[in-house]
Amino acid sequence: MSEILILNGRLVDPLNNIDEPKDLLLRDGRVAAVETPGALKGAAAAEVIDAAGLVVAPGLIDVHVHLREPGQTYKETIATGTAAAAAGGFTTVVAMPNTVPVNDTVEKLAWMLAPERGSVVNLVAMPAATVGSMGVEVTDFEALRAAGAVGFTDDGKPVLEDHIMRAALVAAARVQAPVSQHAEDTRLTGGCSMNAGPMAFRLGLRGMPVEAEAKIVERDLQLLREIEKSEGLRPHLHVQHVSTTRAIEAIRSAKREGLHVTCEIAPHHFALNEEAVGDYNTHAKMNPPLRVEEDRVQMVEALLDGTADCIATDHAPHAAFEKRQEFERAPNGITGLETALGVALRVLHRAQGLSLSRIVQLMSTTPAAIVSLAGRGALGVGHYGDVVLFDAGAEWTFDANASRSKSRNTPFDGAPMLGRVRYTICEGRVVYRG
Amino acid sequence: MQKVSEEEAAAGAQRPYAEGSLLSVAHLSVDEISRILSETDRIRSLAPAERSAILRGRTVALLFYESSTRTRTSFELAAKSLGATTTLVSDKSSSIEKGESLKDTGLTLRALGAECIILRHSASGAPFVLARETGLPVLNAGDGMHEHPSQALLDLRTMLTRLRGPEAAKAVDSKALAGVTVVITGDILHSRVARSNAMLLPKLGARVILCGPEKLLPELALGLGEGVEIERDFDRALAQANVAMMLRIQRERLAGLELDLGDYIARYQLNGERLAAHAPKALVLHPGPMIRGLEISDEVADGPQSAIEEQVAHGLAVRSALLARALRAGAFGKGNA
Numbered sequence: 001m002s003e004i005l006i007l008n009g010r011l012v013d014p015l016n017n018i019d020e021p022k023d024l025l026l027r028d029g030r031v032a033a034v035e036t037p038g039a040l041k042g043a044a045a046a047e048v049i050d051a052a053g054l055v056v057a058p059g060l061i062d063v064h065v066h067l068r069e070p071g072q073t074y075k076e077t078i079a080t081g082t083a084a085a086a087a088g089g090f091t092t093v094v095a096m097p098n099t100v101p102v103n104d105t106v107e108k109l110a111w112m113l114a115p116e117r118g119s120v121v122n123l124v125a126m127p128a129a130t131v132g133s134m135g136v137e138v139t140d141f142e143a144l145r146a147a148g149a150v151g152f153t154d155d156g157k158p159v160l161e162d163h164i165m166r167a168a169l170v171a172a173a174r175v176q177a178p179v180s181q182h183a184e185d186t187r188l189t190g191g192c193s194m195n196a197g198p199m200a201f202r203l204g205l206r207g208m209p210v211e212a213e214a215k216i217v218e219r220d221l222q223l224l225r226e227i228e229k230s231e232g233l234r235p236h237l238h239v240q241h242v243s244t245t246r247a248i249e250a251i252r253s254a255k256r257e258g259l260h261v262t263c264e265i266a267p268h269h270f271a272l273n274e275e276a277v278g279d280y281n282t283h284a285k286m287n288p289p290l291r292v293e294e295d296r297v298q299m300v301e302a303l304l305d306g307t308a309d310c311i312a313t314d315h316a317p318h319a320a321f322e323k324r325q326e327f328e329r330a331p332n333g334i335t336g337l338e339t340a341l342g343v344a345l346r347v348l349h350r351a352q353g354l355s356l357s358r359i360v361q362l363m364s365t366t367p368a369a370i371v372s373l374a375g376r377g378a379l380g381v382g383h384y385g386d387v388v389l390f391d392a393g394a395e396w397t398f399d400a401n402a403s404r405s406k407s408r409n410t411p412f413d414g415a416p417m418l419g420r421v422r423y424t425i426c427e428g429r430v431v432y433r434g
Numbered sequence: 435m436q437k438v439s440e441e442e443a444a445a446g447a448q449r450p451y452a453e454g455s456l457l458s459v460a461h462l463s464v465d466e467i468s469r470i471l472s473e474t475d476r477i478r479s480l481a482p483a484e485r486s487a488i489l490r491g492r493t494v495a496l497l498f499y500e501s502s503t504r505t506r507t508s509f510e511l512a513a514k515s516l517g518a519t520t521t522l523v524s525d526k527s528s529s530i531e532k533g534e535s536l537k538d539t540g541l542t543l544r545a546l547g548a549e550c551i552i553l554r555h556s557a558s559g560a561p562f563v564l565a566r567e568t569g570l571p572v573l574n575a576g577d578g579m580h581e582h583p584s585q586a587l588l589d590l591r592t593m594l595t596r597l598r599g600p601e602a603a604k605a606v607d608s609k610a611l612a613g614v615t616v617v618i619t620g621d622i623l624h625s626r627v628a629r630s631n632a633m634l635l636p637k638l639g640a641r642v643i644l645c646g647p648e649k650l651l652p653e654l655a656l657g658l659g660e661g662v663e664i665e666r667d668f669d670r671a672l673a674q675a676n677v678a679m680m681l682r683i684q685r686e687r688l689a690g691l692e693l694d695l696g697d698y699i700a701r702y703q704l705n706g707e708r709l710a711a712h713a714p715k716a717l718v719l720h721p722g723p724m725i726r727g728l729e730i731s732d733e734v735a736d737g738p739q740s741a742i743e744e745q746v747a748h749g750l751a752v753r754s755a756l757l758a759r760a761l762r763a764g765a766f767g768k769g770n771a
């Protein structure tokens with residue numbers, strides 16, 4: 001089968017503790033060799049990529065995307081969403097279950113993951129934690145796990161009831177997968193469309209209090225403690241899109257305590273604050289909402305000190321007509337796959353000095369570990385040939401109209417980006433050239 | 435070159451809305467406020483025949499998703515007095531197509547010849563959507579809990595006329611209300627009138643004190659801008675007031691927030707005794723509709739300190755100027771005004 005030789009690049013592979021010039025040979029979809037520059041000169045390859053000046057890293061992994069198929073293909077399809085992923089340097093994405101119908105059975109999961117859907121990158125999924133994501137009855141974790149589920153979530157809403165969340169955590173621990181929680185106490189956020197703060201007051205909008213997020217995180221952490229004590233199990237809680245100081249504080253101390261908790265932060269939550277809502281900009285409307293500047297700073301802090309395990313986009317495409325209406329009526333969510341790396345490098349690497357190795361860790365190595373993707377998130381011999389090549393110093397401006405996603409709902413249209421993806425290679429196939 | 439202050443620069447910033455729109459008082463510079471007031475005065479002084487030539491042949495649409503006799507009638511009469519043709523589209527008359535988006539309704543009105551849309555809507559920010567989507571000048575006649583800019587401008591004209599005299603109401607600068615304290619009392623949280631006034635009046639040097647219980651007036655209100663303060667004790671606030679602006683209280687809101695009606699009246703009703711004791715010279719305003727016996731007593735509403743009826747007259751005048759501004763007519767049609 002095909003071979004790709006990547007020469008003269010700077011290999012950044014945190015798992016193998018590498019950040020130095022290396023040449024790579026991909027063969028039959030896998031990494032066949034990682035050598036010091038020049039050592040692979042004799043190797044024959046169908047394609048030779050000169051990666052001089054480029055970072056060569058394990059393909060990015062996004063544990064939180066909405067691909068809208070089945071049911072809402074006017075917003076996105078698996079084919080268009082994963083094309084956007086490839087353009088953003090992602091080689092694996094984890095599809096959320098809030099499709100229509102909700103992905104809550106083995107049959108629906110298999111349909112979503114079937115080759116006919118036309119995914120251009122490695123596609124995995126987290127099916128619903130409860131039937132129909134209604135929060136009442138836990139789905140069949142064992143069967144779903146056997147069919148490829150990498151975790152369970154009712155994303156878009158929380159698993160609200162204590163005993164249901166407890167049952168989900170127990171069932172997930174038995175099949176060694178995380179429960180991914182959208183932490184929002186919806187009893188506190190009815191009718192709310194942005195963060196509760198001075199901006200919401202000025203705009204006359206009802207605001208979601210920060211407690212709504214923290215309360216669910218704190219409740220879930222308490223459930224972990226109880227289950228560890230009473231069941232002898234060690235459930236894995238993954239907290240999605242953390243946005244508040246109080247929630248990240250709770251996670252920080254739970255980690256110190258030794259609980260099995262991981263969390264993600266979305267680029268918009270470490271790059272923007274509620275001021276981005278401006279004149280009712282629906283492209284700055286998502287859930288959880290953009291918070292105040294102090295929260296944004298704390299999200300950056302959590303990424304720097306390791307409290308945050310990974311960056312996830314919560315890519316949530318919506319059609320233009322849905323966003324071009326009254327702020328309170330417009331749906332939550334923004335696209336994010338093509339801007340995640342550019343924002344992360346600008347905000348965390350350039351402005352905060354976070355190393356490229358840590359960026360790759362946050363966007364590939366650790367996400368792979370969170371959803372237990374064997375052979376991904378690193379570039380050792382025998383690993384999948386999932387590679388992103390990017391020019392870490394390239395400055396550019398994101399143009400939403402050039403997006404590969406079907407939708408354009410991003411607050412980053414026209415925003416400065418740092419680091420341009422030149423190649424995305426998934427299992428040894430070039431899926432994007434920039 | 436005239437020096438442009440930061441505030442002027444911000445107010446004059448490029449926006450994707452047609453010139454002449456009035457969506458938020460935050461968009462108004464002091465110069466623009468002054469121009470609106472002088473045009474208000476000029477239009478008032480015209481003979482009816484001259485006045486009705488200003489918008490002759492022009493078409494204005496009133497798009498009302500919420501009922502509002504007062505504001506709608508005021509805008510409608512203002513437009514007619516300038517000679518404009520008006521068309522009213524309201525959900526009461528069910529002429530708003532069920533389920534049609536605001537954008538599509540706006541585009542339909544534009545296609546029918548509307549050159550300006552006056553919008554009242556229950557969703558905060560709706561006028562921004564309409565202005566962006568139609569490209570027409572839009573006048574915000576009240577959007578959700580957000581703003582009611584024309585009400586704040588008419589309140590301003592009322593204050594200037596009563597406190598400073600009619601001449602002073604013809605033009606303003608950033609010190610026009612220096613030394614004036616305006617106390618706004620009641621349901622600030624849900625009030626678009628409060629927000630517009632609290633953001634407009636400090637631009638002219640006024641000090642704004644917001645007054646009410648925590649549930650109707652969260653500390654967040656301080657974020658409305660500089661020159662805004664909170665005083666929970668009504669008597670203490672009144673003692674500082676040159677203007678006492680009372681807001682309507684909706685009974686169902688008090689119930690929803692578990693506020694005791696009797697207690698509210700005892701603490702926040704503006705009655706004769708309280709006014710005489712703490713603010714015997716203050717001007718009393720109310721944007722209406724009033725609930726007599728709740729936030730304000732009869733004798734105060736009808737008393738000598740009340741300018742509530744005058745507010746209505748100023749509303750008609752100010753809205754005429756806003757329409758001329760929206761359609762680049764009258765003084766706004768000449769030169770770079």
Ligand SMILES: [Zn+2]
Nearest residue numbers: 155156182240
């Ligand atoms: Zn979510």
